[in-house]
Amino acid sequence: MTHKNDHAGVVLGADRLSKAYGPVQANRDISLALGAGEIHAIVGENGAGKSTLMRMLQGMERPDSGSVILDGAPVSLSGPAEAMARGIGMVHQEFMLAPDLTLLQNLILGSEPMTAGPLRRIDWAAAEADGKRLAAKIGVEVDWHVPAGSAPVHIQQFTEIIRLLRRGARILILDEPTAVLAPPQVEELFALLRLLRADGASMLFISHKIPEVTALADRVTVIRRGEVVFAAAIADTSGEEIAGHIVGTEAPPPPVPLAARAGRTGPVLALDRLCTGKHQHVRALRDISLTLHAGEIVGLAGVAGNGQSELAEVLAGLRTAETGRIALNGADLTLADTAARRAAGLGYISADRRYEGLCLPATIALNTMAGSQRRPPVARGPFLRPAALLQGARARLDHLKVRYGRLGDPVSSLSGGNQQKLVFAREIATDPAVLVVSQPTRGVDLNGIATIHRLLGDYRAAGGAVLLMSEELDEIMALSDRILVMADGAIVGELPRGASMQEIGRMMVMGADHG
Numbered sequence: 001m002t003h004k005n006d007h008a009g010v011v012l013g014a015d016r017l018s019k020a021y022g023p024v025q026a027n028r029d030i031s032l033a034l035g036a037g038e039i040h041a042i043v044g045e046n047g048a049g050k051s052t053l054m055r056m057l058q059g060m061e062r063p064d065s066g067s068v069i070l071d072g073a074p075v076s077l078s079g080p081a082e083a084m085a086r087g088i089g090m091v092h093q094e095f096m097l098a099p100d101l102t103l104l105q106n107l108i109l110g111s112e113p114m115t116a117g118p119l120r121r122i123d124w125a126a127a128e129a130d131g132k133r134l135a136a137k138i139g140v141e142v143d144w145h146v147p148a149g150s151a152p153v154h155i156q157q158f159t160e161i162i163r164l165l166r167r168g169a170r171i172l173i174l175d176e177p178t179a180v181l182a183p184p185q186v187e188e189l190f191a192l193l194r195l196l197r198a199d200g201a202s203m204l205f206i207s208h209k210i211p212e213v214t215a216l217a218d219r220v221t222v223i224r225r226g227e228v229v230f231a232a233a234i235a236d237t238s239g240e241e242i243a244g245h246i247v248g249t250e251a252p253p254p255p256v257p258l259a260a261r262a263g264r265t266g267p268v269l270a271l272d273r274l275c276t277g278k279h280q281h282v283r284a285l286r287d288i289s290l291t292l293h294a295g296e297i298v299g300l301a302g303v304a305g306n307g308q309s310e311l312a313e314v315l316a317g318l319r320t321a322e323t324g325r326i327a328l329n330g331a332d333l334t335l336a337d338t339a340a341r342r343a344a345g346l347g348y349i350s351a352d353r354r355y356e357g358l359c360l361p362a363t364i365a366l367n368t369m370a371g372s373q374r375r376p377p378v379a380r381g382p383f384l385r386p387a388a389l390l391q392g393a394r395a396r397l398d399h400l401k402v403r404y405g406r407l408g409d410p411v412s413s414l415s416g417g418n419q420q421k422l423v424f425a426r427e428i429a430t431d432p433a434v435l436v437v438s439q440p441t442r443g444v445d446l447n448g449i450a451t452i453h454r455l456l457g458d459y460r461a462a463g464g465a466v467l468l469m470s471e472e473l474d475e476i477m478a479l480s481d482r483i484l485v486m487a488d489g490a491i492v493g494e495l496p497r498g499a500s501m502q503e504i505g506r507m508m509v510m511g512a513d514h515g
Contacts, residue, residue, distance in 0.1 A: 013033040014030050014032050014057065027049045039202075054175070060079065104124070104127055104128055138196065140192065153303060153305055157189065269465060275287060290484060299469075312348070328345060329345065342371060346433070347436070353423055364414065390407055396426060400425045402421045437467065
């Protein structure tokens with residue numbers, strides 16, 4: 001039996017928490033303890049149970065057994081509102097800001113200061129004073145009057161943190177907080193988190209980036225398949241040991257075999273002065289020109305929000321270029337629809353797998369075979385052959401060792417990493433000439449990252465051409481034959497393989513004036 005005094009000094013923690021969804025045991029007897037003024041890293045593969053654990057610590061889910069520990073005692077949280085009222089706040093990987101509202105309006109949303117008297121209204125002077133005081137306290141500058149959607153991504157993140165501090169958060173849960181930041185901004189965030197720690201705040205830090213964990217955290221807990229498999233002080237472990245516990249004894253799956261493209265060389269994709277207009281929060285593209293050759297990976301680096309997403313959408317046919325030209329193997333695709341682009345040999349891995357890369361209510365089988373349903377052997381004339389569809393889906397998924405229950409289950413039942421591997425299995429199976437790949441390993445675990453990186457390398461070796469857009473700068477550096485840097489909707493420079501992270505980071509932040 002666990003006694004109350006066993007939890008002395010625990011600001012937020014878990015005591016043998018378990019949670020199951022039907023036959024799936026998401027968490028099993030998980031225990032952890034976050035101390036005052038401590039940064040505690042939580043790491044593990046996709047589907048390991050991290051998200052379920054965080055939902056229980058926030059009161060979004062009720063455990064089947066065990067207890068959430070708050071300030072040394074078991075509690076039963078009714079939901080995130082009560083958790084926030086008791087000092088627990090969460091910074092989500094996808095920011096929870098309303099893009100059309102100003103940063104100041106977002107700061108006070110749901111907790112507006114009101115003037116006194118019979119005609120009560122929002123006290124904007126008090127709101128701005130709050131914002132300036134908290135920003136100064138943590139050493140950041142914020143223009144509170146710009147729309148959130150137009151603010152730099154690191155300022156959006158700082159605003160999320162300041163909003164939680166204003167509402168009394170003393171415990172922060174940070175979900176992959178560096179996923180959208182350039183290296184200089186990561187250092188700014190870490191400086192802020194260290195300052196908050198020194199001021200007594202306690203943080204759970206969820207990350208896939210082991211170097212960040214070892215650089216920032218005081219302690220680490222590794223979760224694998226719903227159980228704690230390792231916990232230690234950072235001073236008593238190493239990145240290699242943490243990685244070993246994350247992946248266990250599983251070997252990464254082999255890459256998908258591809259048809260050889262012997263002798264294919266030369267330009268495959270050519271963009272000439274592509275431009276788009278700016279509207280709402282969409283970044284305008286300015287005179288984008290580039291050439292992509294067979295057998296190369298070209299990385300496109302840039303701070304989030306500088307036009308990478310817009311360029312990917314223009315190439316995929318989801319957005320129309322106002323001027324300029326797109327040519328694939330010499331054929332003009334500037335005005336072609338998405339189906340014509342796919343037929344011409346363009347594959348697309350969207351950064352938004354949930355709403356662009358997948359149809360969440362549809363089955364795993366249908367999502368895996370989407371785009372191939374009208375061709376033999378899946379189709380015979382106008383008729384779909386269900387057995388052939390299932391056979392094809394199973395073969396594609398098995399190549400990447402995608403974990404799934406039944407092919408008839410909705411694709412939403414898969415973990416984020418397995419959803420991403422499914423998208424890759426589908427797009428690579430048709431052996432396209434060009435892959436436009438956006439954020440390929442966002443939310444993917446170590447085994448999945450290794451699989452995707454090997455897959456892209458083998459695709460290149462077979463003569464494929466990849467335009468790689470990633471906010472993981474180490475990923476760009478590891479995979480790219482050359483690196484283009486994008487800022488403010490334009491390509492501001494090109495760097496060779498082997499360029500330093502500092503040089504790329506400076507160009508990302510400072511654009512054409514980087515030198």
